[in-house]
Amino acid sequence: MSIWNVINLAGGLAMFIFGMNLMSDGLKLVAGSYLKKILEKLTKNRIIAMMVGAGLTALIQSSNAMCVMVVGFVNAGMMQLERSVGILMGAKIGTTITGQLIAFNISEIAPVIAFVGVAITMFSKKPKVKNVGQIIASLGVLFIGLGTMSAAMKPLAGEVWFQSLLQKFSNPILCVIIGVIFTVIIQSASASVGVLQMLALSGVMAFPGAFPQAFYIMLGMNIGASVAPALASLGGRKDAKRVAFIVILFESIGMVLFMILTQIFPVIFDWILNTAPGNPTRQIANANTIFNLVTVAILLPCAKYLVKISEFVIRGEDDKEEAALHYIDESGYQSGTVLIGQIDQEVGRMHSLVRENMEASTKVYFGNMTISKEQFERNEEAVDFLNKEIVAALIRTNQLGVSEKEATHAGNLYHIVTDLERIGDHAENVLGYALQMKEDKRKFSDKALKNLKELSQAVYKIYDLACEHFSNPSEELYRVIYDLEADIDKMVDKMRASNSKRLSKMKCEAVQGLYFNEILVDLERVADHSLNIAQAAKKYEIYDEDEDL
Known part of the structure; x- marks a missing residue:
């Protein structure tokens, strides 16, 4: 030979x-x-x-x-x-x-x-x-x-x-x-x-x-x-x-x-x-x-x-750490289809962590700390970690070769994790104001707390609906989210005006008024990012009923 x-x-x-x-x-x-x-x-x-x-x-x-x-x-x-x-x-x-x-x-x-x-x-x-x-x-x-x-x-x-x-x-x-x-x-x-x-x-x-x-x-x-x-x-x-x-x-x-x-x-x-x-x-x-x-x-x-x-x-159960990948592993890096499926699961985790922190950051104003400050920080650390790792994994899907439909879904996932990370940051801001007010022994007026509770409930709702729409898009659900985001904008405008009246009539101190305005900004941004999440799944054309088509 x-x-x-x-x-x-x-x-x-x-x-x-x-x-x-x-x-x-x-x-x-x-x-x-x-x-x-x-x-x-x-x-x-x-x-x-x-x-x-x-x-x-x-x-x-x-x-x-x-x-x-x-x-x-x-x-x-x-x-x-x-x-x-x-x-x-x-x-x-x-x-x-x-x-x-x-x-x-x-x-x-x-x-x-x-x-x-x-x-x-x-x-x-x-x-x-x-x-x-x-x-x-x-x-x-x-x-x-x-x-x-x-x-x-x-x-x-x-x-x-x-x-x-x-x-x-x-x-x-x-x-x-x-x-x-x-x-x-x-x-x-x-x-x-x-x-x-x-x-x-x-x-x-x-x-x-x-x-x-x-x-x-x-x-x-x-x-x-x-x-x-x-x-x-x-x-x-x-x-x-x-x-x-x-x-x-x-x-x-x-x-x-x-x-x-x-x-x-x-x-x-x-x-x-x-x-x-x-x-x-x-x-x-x-x-x-x-x-x-x-x-x-x-x-x-x-x-x-x-x-x-x-x-x-192979005995026992898995130890769970927040700031770690629970689903993405070596098997995902050998198949684009598998990797995208694993990323979906990690995004689901990210959604849950952000939801937990968002609720905790607002309920603390009513004396109800749903999780400890330490757990909140661990959640936020995990959200930042997942954002970085998921983006890196999404980039890998391009190298593995995926179908056109999967590539579109991967692009949508990139947008949703970015919005989730920013919602987490806004929740961190809202909690920070609460902790600072507690340290300074300051409180909101009953009217301000009522407004905050009403706005918080609306923000929870649009966030949950947006994540539901991402999993199962529908034109009807998108319309609800779209209208709710517009309602939240109007709600924030009214609350901002009401806060200005309280300040002018000396019914609250300037510091509390400043904190309240900052909270309004953060919660309004959460609603905006929630609409972005829904649009990342599937955006429908929305027309006003009285609009001349």
Whole structure:
């Protein structure tokens, strides 16, 4: 085998992996915005969840990506641990489609497929059509890489030293270890199995004699694929770690089961070989499919026990700190869809913290401190922290590649976190005035307190409605928010005029009057930012009833 064969082998492998990743990215761009909704709605039943997991994984052509997405959704609290098991098992079935696709071996027409895909990408102006072009082009690149690898490997079949080396790898455990290591290196079970198929196709692994070795290597490749979700769970919540553990447990049980069965009943190898006589690539693809189907059939009814084992191994609950990310973790940085879902959850936290502080800052004027000053400060610190981290995460979504709909949602999230952070600052101002007045032993008049209570209630309402509208936009709700913001402006004008009268008639001191005006400014700004939040979700054209249209 010459140096040029080695270079061609490396280049072919690079094109194969690049094509596979490019195809996965293109498929996720086409379907990514729907994945979250599908996973949320169709995972209550284990059988349906398994079918959904298989279908979606076949669609995006990556069990690693699907498992990482599930880890991310569980970490974000968007999916329960029990519901994730069916999807994880389905993902293992779905990923076998890649091997079946490779077994067709359409390398001869691969350049034409790549050309058609590139042409669609270059000449189409619609993003969705461009994504379809990317999928077609990547499929062509994938098979060009496979053809290059196969041609580069053929000289190895005649190398005595290489055949001697293969004979030393006859130990099943050693073959499993080789499969694990290889998959950990290239981070894709589908790509690993594809390389194994090319070794068989080129005659480097001579079938049927070398089929048992290939089978055990394939078992190791499946275990190696569980490393990606394990890495994605690092730094996540304990349920996310349990998901990763279940993936490893599933693959390990399947591997041990098939190693025992094939040692006791070697005829299993003959059965698999007879599914596609004389077609080594299809035989490996079928072996991979059979392994995953049988393992799922055995373990799916035991899903609740896998969950219990994971809870026994990974015990306890998560410690919650306000100024920390509770949902965004490493799994999010591998999928734009997952990351946006996690950001949604963090924004929900931010909304709750701001709401708690806003209410505390106004109720203190009536002698009702709903939370301690220390808790208020921790909340404000957490809001500032979340604002910074969420903005950084939103910037990352551009690098990960998201659909047009998801990109628009990410832009809206940027605006909402900015408004939430500013509302938090206004709440801090309002509390500061109260604490200063308490220190100076000053109080508002009964009329001022009545006005403050009325305005506070209106501000709570518009804030809550705005956040509701952001989650579920509707024209009717937007109209209510729009009108309420106008009413608050009028309310503030009247209260400001009333405050001026009290000052002119010496019914309150100038300092109290100044504080009252500052509070009016802050609460009016809260209403303005609340309207901004609603507009970030969806802005509707509003016309006055008497306006001539």
